[in-house]
Amino acid sequence: MLDNIKSTGKKATRDGFGAGIDAISAENDQVVVLTADLAGSLKIQNFIDNYPERYFQIGIAEANMMGIAAGLANGGKIPYTTTFANFSTGRVYDQIRQSIAYSHKNVKICASHAGLTLGEDGATHQILEDLGMMRMLPGMTVINPCDYHQTKAAAIAIAHHDGPVYLRFGRPSWPMFTEDMPFEIGKALHMAEGTDISIFATGHMVWQAVEAAKELAKEGISVDLVNIHTIKPLDEEAILASVKKTGCAVSCEEHNRMGGLGDAIAQVLTGNHPVPQEFVAVNDSFGESGTPAELLDKYGLSVADVVKAAKRALARK
Known part of the structure; x- marks a missing residue:
């Protein structure tokens, strides 16, 4: 079976996230996207072009972004917050705990540039504690997909999941597996x-x-x-x-x-x-x-x- 597991090329998992946002946004008009001044890095430009009324540029104010997302969820929207993993968790942990996790808000915290493979930006950006921080929050779903296709599938699937989600992905181009790899939240x-x-x-x-x-x-x-x-x-x-x-x-x-x-x-x-x-x-x-x-x-x-x-x-x- 191992001989059949081969790379089909390389793409960044963050590109998979962008593709997933495009797909789920066309399917569900309740999806809205917020960013903390990192639209290009999170690959959401197509969403911005197609649905400008559903896009919110918050600026470098990540804590504020989490509060706004919680409010949008109260109004029945499905907010996706987008920034680097370090700023999605460590910088805003109190806001996530109090405004999102504690009240089980339907917010999707989407975090790019996680881990060592962020590379040259160094230790201040290479968060290595985020999975532990987020899995300790009661009711928080934590997803860490392996490649472009799985990240795309995850970005689509979390819109159908009721409750807060932390979706972690990365910066570099990375080997991809087959496009038909199944994905189900909570199923290895x-x-x-x-x-x-x-x-x-x-x-x-x-x-x-x-x-x-x-x-x-x-x-x-x-x-x-x-x-x-x-x-x-x-x-x-x-x-x-x-x-x-x-x-x-x-x-x-x-x-x-x-x-x-x-x-x-x-x-x-x-x-x-x-x-x-x-x-x-x-x-x-x-x-x-x-x-x-x-x-x-x-x-x-x-x-x-x-x-x-x-x-x-x-x-x-």
Whole structure:
């Protein structure tokens, strides 16, 4: 099955978001879009051109944007807020908690330029804590798609979901999988069947996990590969079904090792079926300026790092 998983080209996940906005806006006239002076970076220019009356340029006032979005949701609109992930979460956490999550407002918080792969903008913009922050909010759905097509599908799907959503995606061009890859909120995607080790990956790290699984296969190691695009609600059934086959696990995320996908999986395992687990994530550190590839290598998120983590987990079985 791994031989059939190939890149069909490269596009940024933020481009997938823009395409998803175009599609859902044509379908649903209650969708409105707000931005904090980053329309170009979030790829919403087509929406602005086609639906100027449904577009709100808030300026560099992210906290105000969240409050306005909550008000629009009160009026029956489906607001999508758009800015960088750091400004979508860390800068406005109080507003999200009080005005959106606490009252379960139907606001879609759409966050680009997340993680180390933001690249040269450096540590101040490379938020690595956002998945943990958002998954701790009661009632918040947290989605981290892996490629252009999955991000497009997610941007469409969240309009049909009642309640607050955090949708995280990235800046760089990234390998794409097939366009017909299914997407359902809260339903993990089983990408390859295996018997030796479970690898759970999210976001850009899905591609790293695919490449690592192929390397492991060359050594006769069979990988059960699962794409966890929805961090919350987590597909516990898929996780447990996988580890019951394999007996050990690796979690892969472009995020701090504390609070994100790895921690979420660990909670499931310790409470239901304890097995050895290794974490591929940033180890309690901020990032720095560099190319995406350089940063993934330096901070332990390369393909080789996934392979090493898999071998450590196997050794602990």
